[in-house]
Amino acid sequence: MARYDQLASRVYTETRMPSGTRDLVLALGWVTLRDPRRHDPAIGTWARTREVMNTDNKRIWQLIAEDVPRYDFDLHDKAPMGCQAPMVRVQRLCGRNTMYGFSEFDPATGWMTYWGFCNRPRCREYMRTIEQRAKGSKDRAPEPIPNAGGLLPLFFSWNWEAKYRKAMALIKFRSSWEPPSYGLSADEWPEVPGQEKPKAFPKLRLIASGGEVIQRARPKLVIA
């Protein structure tokens, strides 16, 4: 199967991929593998990518910013509103307004769970065990395993760290972003129970240029 078809079919099986990231991966794939103008030395990969996507530089940086590898608490914490102590005779949680709340950090993943409990003595009794367990859990927990972004490096090798940094500063106005120590590419992250880890893909190389998205060097195919 031709490389571009392989790329497209792989992209369409990546169910967690946001549509913007998908557009960018497919456009980059088209520009580097299939575009009739791909051998024209006067046309840079990114300039041509903007052209085929009918978009501007800012949108490209937005798409890169959306793919920044990170841990996003909201993506996995599905704790219900209200007191989380179980009821005795019925199969549900108490659910009353919470008076006490604290966070617990998973010792394996570093992921955070938020606990909330109401003022009833029985609920507070239940809370105490969890509170004991949660105490100091932040210090014992590892750096959280990322659960968002990191999809562009699955398909293309490039100096993503510098690009993510720039995208965060330009688009999210955050200069504090640091690359996860687990790696930039989602296929490098440790497996988390209940989460499907993306499969690796033979990476296409996009030669990096100094600072700008626009660049002229020819991308090379990397056979993994």
Ligand SMILES: [Zn+2]
């Ligand atoms: Zn309660």
